[in-house]
Amino acid sequence: MPLQYNESAPAAPAEAELPPPGTPDIEIARSVQPQSILLLAQQRFGLPADSLIPFGHYKAKLNMKHFGLPDPATYGKLVLVTAVTPTPAGEGKTTTSVGLNDGLNRLGVKSSVCLREPSLGPCFGMKGGAAGGGRAQVIPMEDINLHFNGDFHAITAAHNLLASIIDNHIHWGSESGLDPRYISWRRVMDLNDRALRNMIVGLGGAAHGLPRETGFDITVASEIMAILCMADGLADLRQRLARIIIGRRRDLSPVTVGDLGAEGAMAILLRDALQPNLVQSLEHNPVFIHGGPFANIAHGCNSVMATRYALSLNDVVVTEAGFGADLGAEKFIDIKCRQSGLRPDAAVLVCTVRALKMQAGTAKSKLATPDVQAVYAGSDNLQRHIRNLRQFGLTPVVSINRFPTDSDDEIAAIQAICGDWGVRAIPAQHWAEGGAGATDLAQAVMDQMDAGEPDVQFLYPDELPLTEKIETIATRLYDAARVDFSPDAKRQLEEYEQLGFGHLPVCIAKTQYSFSANPKLRGAPSGHVLPVREVRLCAGAGFVVAVCGDIMTMPGLPRHPAALDMGLNAEGDVYGLV
């Protein structure tokens, strides 16, 4: 039964008169009437309506049954957007990704951007929404920030179904031999809720299970989130779920989801969530938003499925990776590319005048004052990231996300510094101007790709022992003098090798605010020691996490949560979501 878009539906709306820069994001977002998503998919990609699963008129999932898995022979080029070390000044990686894609489309390039999905937790805590900003946004903004097509809820449900099956298994006698003292599988919730970090469940007597210590993480920290983002189709998803290690027997042998037989029901809950979501930018260019694993204890990139499908439908695909290039780009290449076979054809390194000045120690209150010397001083951070990307075989294009207070001299300083590295630095004004403000950047990226295909290299081979993999990242990217493994971490890494997981890549969980494990060490520190406090085996996601310092897997709410200032107006529209 062919389902098609309505041929009589109007074409994409003419370019709207947008509110002035500085208007709240949600008001800018709401001022643009989105294009019918089925029509957009037909016009841009020639896709019939039954190849999509609409969620409302402006969001859709790609119907995997229609497509099958994409053929790499059809892939366009892949552009990785990464950034300098984040500061409270804000760098605008998502905004740049959206703006660059709009810029590419203005140049006539058939291009899409792939982003991560936002979490409800930060949305109601402090951060607000996460769908770009200014005139470089994705719409419908409220829907993307709230429940977005049910993906995170499905992950939460699958994760907690497994938890309930585990506790039920213990309640009925633990046929598998799983030792309740060694259950490592916690529960998750897509909220910030500190009271759930540490708890004792199973209280109230024998009818109510076995009392034991456990807790909740935020959903983006779930291994299932990472699995959904790494999975290459339903069969791979199911196999990865079955490989998850949920605890140990008394003899410390691992118990997997497959041992309990829960992977089938979990896959049922995740079936729809595995399908990439299609939405649009303010300029009606296609945007894929799918998956959102933490960039510390997971790999911080959108799903492999979304990247694959986007590549098969476009000539160029822009994608972003979480935090700075030390975490995001490294994991993108060493984890996501290694497992999926994908390779970036170019990299964009986002920086701002303000961020470099903060790296040099300038106070946030003085960022608006021109200070070329501070830009030079803080550029060691930018240069370290350029050097690092070179180690992966990538020469980045630096995108200077321009603020109104940036002076021409400061911009010129960044360009001069980059010039010394043989790197182009392009000011971009997509936040204020949309795609029109990013055509220079888009052209520079196209030029870079025209100049030749990069020879992308992993930082380490699969065969290197896990400890040496961690040491390689620490010394070659972070310029650490050495790694300090805790006795537990050392013992566990040895055990993982013995269990046959030594070939896995490692995923460093450390602060995003420094090349070191100390968030206060700005710029480009060297000679520091990277402390590996604990390690975790994500056998389903396919990596070993090395936790360096304190990593929070369940955030708390601030004294006055953003939630308390939100609501619906008389028309039923959301206010307070910024």
Added chain:
Amino acid sequence: MPLQYNESAPAAPAEAELPPPGTPDIEIARSVQPQSILLLAQQRFGLPADSLIPFGHYKAKLNMKHFGLPDPATYGKLVLVTAVTPTPAGEGKTTTSVGLNDGLNRLGVKSSVCLREPSLGPCFGMKGGAAGGGRAQVIPMEDINLHFNGDFHAITAAHNLLASIIDNHIHWGSESGLDPRYISWRRVMDLNDRALRNMIVGLGGAAHGLPRETGFDITVASEIMAILCMADGLADLRQRLARIIIGRRRDLSPVTVGDLGAEGAMAILLRDALQPNLVQSLEHNPVFIHGGPFANIAHGCNSVMATRYALSLNDVVVTEAGFGADLGAEKFIDIKCRQSGLRPDAAVLVCTVRALKMQAGTAKSKLATPDVQAVYAGSDNLQRHIRNLRQFGLTPVVSINRFPTDSDDEIAAIQAICGDWGVRAIPAQHWAEGGAGATDLAQAVMDQMDAGEPDVQFLYPDELPLTEKIETIATRLYDAARVDFSPDAKRQLEEYEQLGFGHLPVCIAKTQYSFSANPKLRGAPSGHVLPVREVRLCAGAGFVVAVCGDIMTMPGLPRHPAALDMGLNAEGDVYGLV
């Protein structure tokens, strides 16, 4: 921007050759190609596409922005489907509701049916799916049973957002004066998970909140579920949320959601969920499925919104209420009708030969053996329900949900018994035959409504004190000799009166398996004592719950959960969901 269905899309598929009776429900469901839901809404109701929010091609929500609130002057007639006391033999209330609606449509009546949404918990535990059965089913069956348009996930998120705001409020010093020892708001999850019933949260030190006892209920037990089902639009939803009492101060004065200011953010999360869902039966007749509050500690009916919209779009609307008529019909009338102004125009009382025989004590293994005497003996249960419905001013049509093993004599016995009450009893075979098996029933319901409008009466007036309301239900419907209030319950009811909640209706939470609080007391017991163990004030939902006996608000999984036999086949289709 007008969005319309595709005019060139094919008409509803011709009547399919369905698999034979006895085929698993999911296979029957999957053998029918659903009609495009936008096209169905256009053909049946004349609705343009932008009045609907599609979720895939076969499910949609009604877009409240398009409609506004329906005008009662446009309402069709409302038929309440209720049942005798449930037994393990299964009565088929949902199946009858779906079949009756298909039967009405076969008679040329413009009719829809309103049902409750299924919960994920029982689906993975024992019960399997809940979208009718046999040839009286709603499709797409898997989608309705899994995540259905995100409603339950939204309720879970809104409920737990409030919980996180409460614990955060305590963590930062409890500005409202809320006493952490008196927090009554728990958390919810849409799963069966006994280990979460009783827990201590906030462990791990001062940075992780205040340790306190709490627990999780299943999402269908959330007061927010009841609120969503009672709310009459977004403004009413917000007001009801603000009225929720989440705990007490040291002086025992109640603290509400409004005191914390959380109702706006909660309303944001619930905005889409408040809109009724439209799907279709196997025979492509419109079905509204929306909301699913527990039928014990809540009122057990689909949403007021769905009933309202369905009534404004149809000449007849069939709706069901949970459990037997003692719980379901009573709450439908005394709570839902009282609050919403809706009134039933007719009632259908579902019974089976098997159920009556079980009421008489026949063992489940002997139900297939004809036994007219047992039918007579068990009919006291049926007769009690008929008498009770008469007290509400309703003369029911009895629907005998016919099984292949039922003898003609047994059917005739039920008809004779009903005849003595002036009630028609119609055998119906929708399970085996679809709507064609329910046209006699449909005609009888139409005849009943043609005969005159019932004078529907509440069982008690608003002004009656809460204790007397409970006593009225217990003595007049359950034939209890008296009510035994625990000292706590008595004290709390007095307090509710003092706080100004004495005008609320009461919601009895008792076993569904008996007119008494003892599930083993079958038939039509009288002279028993109804023990009210505790009471709860649902100030947002608008009723006072009287808990009689043990009521489980978080189910557990059985030794071998249904989840372990589920999965996706190579085509990505669900198996094991029954």
